[in-house]
Amino acid sequence: xxxxSSIVQSFPSQNTTLKKKNxxxxxxxxxxxxSKAVSGFGVDEDTLxxxxxxxxSEQLRSFxxxxxxxxxxxxxxxxxxxxxxxxxxKEFLRFKNAVVQWTMHPWERDARLAHEAIxxxxxxxxxxxxIACTRSSExxxxxxxxxxxxxxxxxxxxxxxxxCTERKLLVALVSSYRYEGVQVNDSTAxxxxxxxxxxxxxxxxxxxxxxxxxVRMLTIRSKLxxxxxxxxxxxxxxxxxxxxxxxxxRLKETIQCLCNPETYFSKVLIDALKDxxxxxxxxxLTRVIVTRNNVDMKVIGEEFNKQYxxxxxxxxxxxxxxxxxxxxxxLIDRINENLSxxxxxxxxxxxxxxx
Numbered sequence: 603x604x605x606x607s608s609i610v611q612s613f614p615s616q617n618t619t620l621k622k623k624n625x626x627x628x629x630x631x632x633x634x635x636x637s638k639a640v641s642g643f644g645v646d647e648d649t650l651x652x653x654x655x656x657x658x659s660e661q662l663r664s665f666x667x668x669x670x671x672x673x674x675x676x677x678x679x680x681x682x683x684x685x686x687x688x689x690x691x692k693e694f695l696r697f698k699n700a701v702v703q704w705t706m707h708p709w710e711r712d713a714r715l716a717h718e719a720i721x722x723x724x725x726x727x728x729x730x731x732x733i734a735c736t737r738s739s740e741x742x743x744x745x746x747x748x749x750x751x752x753x754x755x756x757x758x759x760x761x762x763x764x765x766c767t768e769r770k771l772l773v774a775l776v777s778s779y780r781y782e783g784v785q786v787n788d789s790t791a792x793x794x795x796x797x798x799x800x801x802x803x804x805x806x807x808x809x810x811x812x813x814x815x816x817v818r819m820l821t822i823r824s825k826l827x828x829x830x831x832x833x834x835x836x837x838x839x840x841x842x843x844x845x846x847x848x849x850x851x852r853l854k855e856t857i858q859c860l861c862n863p864e865t866y867f868s869k870v871l872i873d874a875l876k877d878x879x880x881x882x883x884x885x886x887l888t889r890v891i892v893t894r895n896n897v898d899m900k901v902i903g904e905e906f907n908k909q910y911x912x913x914x915x916x917x918x919x920x921x922x923x924x925x926x927x928x929x930x931x932x933l934i935d936r937i938n939e940n941l942s943x944x945x946x947x948x949x950x951x952x953x954x955x956x957x
Contacts, residue, residue: 790827
């Protein structure tokens with residue numbers, strides 16, 4: 603009498619074929635890996651190629667049924683969710699955008715970033731402050747020249763026409779050309795620290811960002827001078843000026859970019875790496891690593907580690923995926939190389955924030 607086992611054994615080729623078909627139609631590990639590969643910061647291209655390159659129509663159909671990426675309407679028409687398409691498009695483009703920004707001339711890059719910030723509106727005006735306050739006078743002048751070449755108008759004129767309470771400050775910042783020497787007038791720094799203190803503590807505090815004396819101070823004084831003002835302010839009032847400006851975010855960002863850029867950029871980076879970061883916030887990761895790489899990325903990385911207890915490159919490896927992750931980590935790693943031995947091609951404007 604033949605048992606069930608002997609029957610199966612008598613048809614080995616059919617049994618093997620059945621096992622292979624089941625394996626093809628239900629690969630849970632592949633489903634999980636593929637979902638993870640397209641659900642993060644960037645995409646894991648190697649995993650996509652490895653899995654999708656070997657899948658047949660049965661596996662693709664099963665994947666569509668088992669994931670939240672696809673929907674069925676009342677006619678049972680199966681389609682990819684529109685929000686998911688937009689999300690994937692952004693993530694696939696992230697690596698490309700990082701490479702494009704890295705290879706651009708720094709003046710063009712800053713001009714395009716500024717134009718994008720102006721186009722997006724008030725929520726993005728902090729990027730104008732970042733560019734105007736963390737670049738050298740020559741770099742900012744170069745960005746202004748590039749803006750005229752790219753968009754056939756001056757950035758000063760464009761900013762002067764925006765409607766917001768920060769307009770006076772923004773126009774003055776993008777128009778500035780600061781003294782970059784080492785001279786600091788101690789008595790002037792003390793006087794201006796008192797001016798700040800008085801303005802912050804008066805009843806018209808809500809108009810701080812439109813205060814002519816403060817705007818003039820922040821847009822014409824050297825960064826060394828303003829660092830002295832911040833130091834004297836703490837001596838006079840026993841408080842960090844940033845704590846007194848919590849309700850004046852744009853002023854706080856301005857002073858921080860001018861006096862403590864490594865702290866400002868560390869905050870931009872950690873915010874970009876949070877799970878709930880929106881798209882504009884996420885873009886800060888690429889922007890900071892690309893624009894600061896030849897300037898103060900090492901200092902920023904040290905501050906990031908100090909503030910958040912984890913090396914920046916490790917945090918990126920935990921959050922980002924694929925070529926995007928590898929590219930950013932490679933840019934961070936290169937700061938440990940002895941770049942002084944690498945010949946510089948072209949003008950000196952290719953250094954610094956030049957990328």
